[in-house]
Amino acid sequence: MTQLELAREGIISPQMRLVAQREGVEAEFIQQSIARGTIVIPANTRHTNLVPCGIGQGLKTKVNASIGTSSDFGTIDTELEKLTVAIDSGADTVMDLSTGGDISAIRQAIIISSSLPIGTVPIYQVGIDAIDRHGAIVKMTVDDLFKVIEEHARDGVDFITVHCGVTQSAIARLKKQRRVADVVSRGGAFLIGWMLHNECENPLYEYYDRLLEIARESDVTLSLGDGMRPGSLADATDRAQVEELLIIGELVNRAQQAGVQVMVEGPGHLPLNQIETNVRLQKTICKGAPFYVLGPLVTDIAAGYDHITGAIGGAIAAAAGTDFLCYVTPAEHLSLPDPEDVRQGVIASRIAAHTGDIVKGVKGAQEWDMKMSIARKRLDWEEQARLSLDPERSRQVHNKHASAGAACSMCGEFCAMALMEKFLGISAPRGF
Numbered sequence: 001m002t003q004l005e006l007a008r009e010g011i012i013s014p015q016m017r018l019v020a021q022r023e024g025v026e027a028e029f030i031q032q033s034i035a036r037g038t039i040v041i042p043a044n045t046r047h048t049n050l051v052p053c054g055i056g057q058g059l060k061t062k063v064n065a066s067i068g069t070s071s072d073f074g075t076i077d078t079e080l081e082k083l084t085v086a087i088d089s090g091a092d093t094v095m096d097l098s099t100g101g102d103i104s105a106i107r108q109a110i111i112i113s114s115s116l117p118i119g120t121v122p123i124y125q126v127g128i129d130a131i132d133r134h135g136a137i138v139k140m141t142v143d144d145l146f147k148v149i150e151e152h153a154r155d156g157v158d159f160i161t162v163h164c165g166v167t168q169s170a171i172a173r174l175k176k177q178r179r180v181a182d183v184v185s186r187g188g189a190f191l192i193g194w195m196l197h198n199e200c201e202n203p204l205y206e207y208y209d210r211l212l213e214i215a216r217e218s219d220v221t222l223s224l225g226d227g228m229r230p231g232s233l234a235d236a237t238d239r240a241q242v243e244e245l246l247i248i249g250e251l252v253n254r255a256q257q258a259g260v261q262v263m264v265e266g267p268g269h270l271p272l273n274q275i276e277t278n279v280r281l282q283k284t285i286c287k288g289a290p291f292y293v294l295g296p297l298v299t300d301i302a303a304g305y306d307h308i309t310g311a312i313g314g315a316i317a318a319a320a321g322t323d324f325l326c327y328v329t330p331a332e333h334l335s336l337p338d339p340e341d342v343r344q345g346v347i348a349s350r351i352a353a354h355t356g357d358i359v360k361g362v363k364g365a366q367e368w369d370m371k372m373s374i375a376r377k378r379l380d381w382e383e384q385a386r387l388s389l390d391p392e393r394s395r396q397v398h399n400k401h402a403s404a405g406a407a408c409s410m411c412g413e414f415c416a417m418a419l420m421e422k423f424l425g426i427s428a429p430r431g432f
């Protein structure tokens with residue numbers, strides 16, 4: 001049985017219990033939320049070394065790090081190195097988006113090495129196999145597609161991005177819309193090319209029940225991909241994007257009825273003042289299903305710094321109720337990320353997620369900040385490092401310039417914290 005089927009039967013699984021412990025909430029809350037479809041636990045029954053992670057309403061905002069090879073660069077070793085960096089930096093999940101080398105071997109190595117939930121986008125491998133075997137993506141067959149999805153499920157992938165909402169009706173809207181950046185989703189582009197060439201409906205939509213059967217068998221969580229996500233601020237929240245979301249809303253219902261856990265992916269490039277609207281739209285149309293956004297990126301012009309662009313958008317999105325942030329690295333739009341890009345991307349997204357959690361009132365979020373403020377007031381540098389998202393960097397920066405006293409080198413002997421303690425005669429609070 002899937003976690004959703006168990007939850008509906010009123011059963012609290014070991015995975016639900018563990019997620020409850022990690023989040024500091026009641027196990028019944030997890031079970032009831034999974035039954036309602038507002039929380040998922042991506043946990044393929046074949047991913048044996050998995051430590052389950054809950055995603056959804058009432059839980060900490062989670063962060064995904066996407067790694068993987070491209071046709072230009074990457075091997076099993078480079079991707080395992082990125083996996084280690086992602087885990088050490090505090091990512092909650094990892095997606096393997098490999099499109100180069102031995103894709104199956106890379107995926108299998110990542111799953112075996114990861115206690116974090118692993119996600120994939122099977123259409124990438126289907127498209128690349130079709131080029132190898134038949135000379136073109138448009139030559140893939142429906143069976144090719146489902147065979148690869150089955151392979152990913154068999155390998156232990158915990159969640160898969162499937163662009164089921166890219167239908168002929170969404171393409172018609174896209175054509176009428178006349179976007180600036182058209183489609184920037186790789187999976188969406190593969191499928192649209194295939195559908196237009198073959199004059200067929202999207203097989204992931206037409207044979208959705210077949211997909212549900214595969215997902216149900218190993219309890220693979222579906223992440224309904226946004227093939228129409230805007231890749232330019234000019235295209236944000238347009239008719240093509242909304243058309244796809246309406247279709248996805250129906251598919252969420254069908255997945256849940258079939259006992260399959262499901263979440264929904266979202267934009268993309270969005271002006272800051274459209275983020276909350278997008279979150280509300282998704283939450284309303286998809287009946288509270290967990291929302292997973294890429295960024296969002298709040299401007300198009302920050303190449304080289306898009307981890308910051310994504311963190312600004314991610315903070316607003318998380319505060320508005322988004323459950324899951326896909327990180328953006330400084331390499332976004334420019335190149336395949338290296339391990340340092342992965343580290344910076346995870347940290348930036350974790351800042352965004354935590355910022356949102358303070359607003360959401362997630363258990364422990366505000367207390368964490370309070371502890372840091374007290375450590376700052378006490379000039380307790382080791383405690384500040386320990387409480388930092390990146391303790392090593394905190395120590396490194398603090399030790400850059402020596403200070404004569406207990407303060408840091410920023411104000412030295414004119415440290416406001418120390419002066420106020422002296423003038424007010426009030427010590428910093430001890431503990432919290």
Ligand code: SF4
Nearest residue numbers: 407408410411415416
């Ligand atoms: S020296 Fe300045 S920056 Fe450093 S702890 Fe004191 S007040 Fe803060």
